[in-house]
Amino acid sequence: VIPVEVTLAHLADELPPAEQWAxxxxxxxxxxxxELVLEAATIHPVDHQPxxxxxxxxxxxxxxxxxxxxxxxxxIATPRATPSRESVHGAASVIYGVGVICAHFSRxxxxxxxxxxPHDWGGMLSWESVSEGVQAHVLAEMLAVIDQHxxxxxxxxG
Amino acid sequence: xxxxxxxxxxxxxxELHVEVVPTGSVTPTPFTFERTMLVARAAAEAAERLKYRxxxxxxxxxxxHQLPENETLERAGVRDGEVLVLIDTAGGV
Numbered sequence: 001v002i003p004v005e006v007t008l009a010h011l012a013d014e015l016p017p018a019e020q021w022a023x024x025x026x027x028x029x030x031x032x033x034x035e036l037v038l039e040a041a042t043i044h045p046v047d048h049q050p051x052x053x054x055x056x057x058x059x060x061x062x063x064x065x066x067x068x069x070x071x072x073x074x075x076i077a078t079p080r081a082t083p084s085r086e087s088v089h090g091a092a093s094v095i096y097g098v099g100v101i102c103a104h105f106s107r108x109x110x111x112x113x114x115x116x117x118p119h120d121w122g123g124m125l126s127w128e129s130v131s132e133g134v135q136a137h138v139l140a141e142m143l144a145v146i147d148q149h150x151x152x153x154x155x156x157x158g
Numbered sequence: 159x160x161x162x163x164x165x166x167x168x169x170x171x172x173e174l175h176v177e178v179v180p181t182g183s184v185t186p187t188p189f190t191f192e193r194t195m196l197v198a199r200a201a202a203e204a205a206e207r208l209k210y211r212x213x214x215x216x217x218x219x220x221x222x223h224q225l226p227e228n229e230t231l232e233r234a235g236v237r238d239g240e241v242l243v244l245i246d247t248a249g250g251v
Contacts, residue, residue, distance in 0.1 A: 020184050089224050091249025102250045109251075119251070133251035135213050140182035148181065148245060151222055 002062045007036060010061050011139075018140040025147055031057075038065065040143060041072070044083060045151050051083065053146065056107070064127040065139070067101035067146065068108050079158025086152040093149040094134060098157060104130035105142045174231055178217075180210040180244045197234050198227035204244050212246035219243070 015031060022029045027042045040053040052072040055065035071081040077099035085093045096102035102109045102118055110124045111117050121130045128137060136142040174193050177186035187208060191200045201215035218224045220241050225234040227247070236242065 017183065021182050024184050088249055089247065091247065092251065094250035096250060104251075131213065133213065134246045134248040135211050136182070136246070137211055138182065141180075142182075144182035145246065148222075149250065 002059050004036070004058075007057060007060050008033065011057060014139040017138070018143060021140045021144060025144070027143065027147065029143075036060075038139070042147070042150075044153065044156070046154055047156070051150075052081065053143075061128075063124050064105045064107045065142065066107040066113060067105075067142065068099045069095075069101075080156055082157040083150055083153035084155045084157055086154055088149050088152050091134075093152065094146060095149055095153065101146060103133055103136065103142075103145065105136045105145075174236055174240075175238055176236060177239075177241045178204045178208065178244050179241060180205075180208050181246070186241060191231055193232040194230050196227070197225045197229055197231060200231055201227075201244060204242075208244065210244055212244070213248035214246060216245050216247035217242040218245050 011031065019029050022040065027040050030039045036056060036058040038055045038057050042051050043049060044051050050072045052070050053067060054070045054075060055067045057065050068077045069082045070077045079098055082098050083095050085095050087093065094101050094103040096118065100108045100117060104121065104127050107113045107124055109117055109119050111120050112124045134145055136145045172193055174191050176189055176191065178189050179186045189204055197217055201217050205212050205215035216224060216227055220243065224247065
C-alpha cells in the first residue's frame with residue numbers, strides 16, 4: 001500500500017500518453033480519482049457492442065492495475081461482458097476469463113488478489129520483474145496489449 | 159536483366175527507411191534497416207533502441223498484420239516509408 005498522492009503522481013505521468021494512444025485506437029479513458037478506478041471503454045470488434053475494461057489503480061505502481069472486463073452498466077464482471085478468448089497468432093490471449101486479464105501487469109492474474117487466480121509469480125509486488133508472457137510496464141502499453149488481443153476475439157464468453 | 163534493377167545491388171536501395179511506433183505510443187521514430195535483415199532482428203534492434211521491454215519483439219503493420227519473424231523485411235513486404243508497430247509477440251500465460 002502506498003500513499004494516494006504517490007499513485008496520483010504516477011497516473012499524472014502515465015495517463016496523458018495513454019489517452020493519446022486511446023484516442024488513436026478507439027478507446028475512451030476516464031479516471032475516477034476518488035475511487036482510483038480507471039475505466040476504458042471501446043466496442044467489441046465483431047459485435048460492435050460496448051465493452052468496458054475496468055482497473056483498480058489503488059497503490060499503483062507498487063501493485064499492478066486490477067484489469068478486468070465488466071458490464072458497462074453494473075460494473076460487474078460477467079461472461080456477457082467478457083470477450084471470448086482466442087489464439088493470438090498461435091499465442092495465448094491475455095483475455096483469460098471472467099474477471100481475469102492474465103498477464104504480469106494485471107492484478108487479477110495473481111492468487112494474492114483472488115485465490116482462484118492462475119498465478120503467484122512471487123506475489124503482486126513483484127509484477128515489474130515477472131518475465132513470463134507478454135510484457136507491458138506502463139498503462140498505455142497494458143491497454144495496447146489488451147487491445148491487440150481483443151482484436152482476435154470472435155464473440156463473448158456468455 | 160539489368161543488375162541495377164535488383165535493390166540489393168544498389169547501395170541506396172539496399173536499405174529500407176521506415177517509421178517504428180512502439181505499441182501504446184503514437185510517436186514514430188525513423189529507422190533504417192537492411193532489406194535483408196530478418197524481421198525478428200530488426201524488431202529486437204528497435205526494441206533495444208526505444209527501450210521497449212518486450213519478451214519477443216516483433217512488428218505488425220498499421221492494419222494489424224503481424225510480420226513473419228523469420229522472413230527478411232523485404233520478403234515480409236515492408237516498403238520504404240512504411241509505419242511498423244513494434245509489439246511483443248509473446249502471449250498471455
